[in-house]
Amino acid sequence: MKWTGDLAHFPYPFKDSTYRYSNNSIPMKQPLSIEVTPSYKKEMLLKRKLLSDHPERCYQSLLHSMTGQWEIVELVIDHLVSKYPQDFSVKKENNSWIFTNKILDEKIEFIFGEKNSLPCEPLFFISQHVQEDLIYMRQRDDNLYLDAGQLCFPANWSLAFNIGMKFKSIHHPIPGFKEEGLDQRILQFLMRLEAGTPWERLNWSLMAGDRLDTSLETFDQWGRLRKQVTSENAGELVHIRVEVQKLFRLPRTNSILFSIHTHLLALEQLATNSEWVQQFYEILSELPAHIIEYKGISNYKKAVLEYLEKQLQQVKTL
Amino acid sequence: MSIEAVFIKGKRKYIFCSDEYGSRVLSSVFEHVKKEKLAYEWYHFSAEKREWLEEFLSKQKMGTFLYVVLPYSELYTVQMMAKRIGFSSDETQYIGYGEKWISIFCCRCHELNRAEEQQTELTCHQCRLKLEVSDHYSELHHAFLGYPATG
Numbered sequence: 007m008k009w010t011g012d013l014a015h016f017p018y019p020f021k022d023s024t025y026r027y028s029n030n031s032i033p034m035k036q037p038l039s040i041e042v043t044p045s046y047k048k049e050m051l052l053k054r055k056l057l058s059d060h061p062e063r064c065y066q067s068l069l070h071s072m073t074g075q076w077e078i079v080e081l082v083i084d085h086l087v088s089k090y091p092q093d094f095s096v097k098k099e100n101n102s103w104i105f106t107n108k109i110l111d112e113k114i115e116f117i118f119g120e121k122n123s124l125p126c127e128p129l130f131f132i133s134q135h136v137q138e139d140l141i142y143m144r145q146r147d148d149n150l151y152l153d154a155g156q157l158c159f160p161a162n163w164s165l166a167f168n169i170g171m172k173f174k175s176i177h178h179p180i181p182g183f184k185e186e187g188l189d190q191r192i193l194q195f196l197m198r199l200e201a202g203t204p205w206e207r208l209n210w211s212l213m214a215g216d217r218l219d220t221s222l223e224t225f226d227q228w229g230r231l232r233k234q235v236t237s238e239n240a241g242e243l244v245h246i247r248v249e250v251q252k253l254f255r256l257p258r259t260n261s262i263l264f265s266i267h268t269h270l271l272a273l274e275q276l277a278t279n280s281e282w283v284q285q286f287y288e289i290l291s292e293l294p295a296h297i298i299e300y301k302g303i304s305n306y307k308k309a310v311l312e313y314l315e316k317q318l319q320q321v322k323t324l
Numbered sequence: 325m326s327i328e329a330v331f332i333k334g335k336r337k338y339i340f341c342s343d344e345y346g347s348r349v350l351s352s353v354f355e356h357v358k359k360e361k362l363a364y365e366w367y368h369f370s371a372e373k374r375e376w377l378e379e380f381l382s383k384q385k386m387g388t389f390l391y392v393v394l395p396y397s398e399l400y401t402v403q404m405m406a407k408r409i410g411f412s413s414d415e416t417q418y419i420g421y422g423e424k425w426i427s428i429f430c431c432r433c434h435e436l437n438r439a440e441e442q443q444t445e446l447t448c449h450q451c452r453l454k455l456e457v458s459d460h461y462s463e464l465h466h467a468f469l470g471y472p473a474t475g
Contacts, residue, residue, distance in 0.1 A: 062434065063434075164431055164469070167429050167431070167434075167460075167462055167465065167469050168462070169464060170462070170463070170464035171462060171463070175460075175461070175462075175463075178459070178460050178461075179458065179460050222431045222471070223431060223432050223433075223434075224432075225431070225432075225471075225472050226432065226453065226472055229472070
């Protein structure tokens, strides 16, 4: 699903001409867990289809996550209503809530805190109204555990496998993450997260194709495109995939909401900004082998670099 | 995981959970407990009775010590169960026997496949995807993640 908005609003992830794994979180200027973009309707349709066709792949929860799930419902609804009052509203009378999604023309009545008042779990319910994937991390025993999540647009990982896992175990497959002590530093950072002071970061990768749903479960469907990239088709076929990741402390359960909004931009769109092309070319040329490998770029790095070189030459001859 | 049961003194009660073979492994500790007239209870394990074991263990009070001797194929399930209930590693002894194997979680269909410890590749018996065994481990599934084989 390609970027259809104004390019100036694309969350371009780079600041320097090199890239390494780091805790690049920054305090949020606008403390909102969600964002509604022009592709809202399309993405909600896709998300709901995935949730309905592949519930096990896209949704997981442990029993004790219920209170935290309700906290997420409250936070997300409050953010939707305060940021987009023309599109969302909520009427609260004691615990009786009526949530209205005007974009999708839906009205949902439920008793806040009462699971049976909804046809599904609270996290499942609210995730059907936002483009973000929503991950619930519970803090206990000096650690963070993935206790529930709705994940339709993962960057090649499996929620079904990772459910119940500790923070460090989740990140175990990332080369160098443990060796460089990053896992411990980020865990400490997350455990010190305070309510009312949310943080955000951008994460990026490259992918062949424009699927938002790049789950590990479907790798055999989308992964093969990596072998079809050439310097001629890279502009259209290859996309930079940027995740806007937001971290909110949920004070009642002392847990964390981790929201992920995924955006895709074709290289040919990126190429319309000459500074971006130059910077991305430098980053990709210099990127260490273990990051290239983990991000799945090995097969087509050369083709992408050739494509970017061509774009740079065109800029110079203009 | 120990290979020989060791008597741990000073406990309020001793639970012995095993099958027939396991009861022989536990005999010396059991004799010791009997001789000292300590409180104990046997749980004769079978796969069909696995659900009742959870209920049985949940009812035990603080100060109970748990011995488990079972084939590896059952041991991990009981180990996870006891951990979930609240038995700490200081309150338990686990002894496995028989063929040692690991579980591989298929990344495509989520089926758990049985593999030998040193195995690096296998085909998922449910969806037939060729899998490469990784070292990414889930305590909840008690399994290693199988990625799509690239070779």
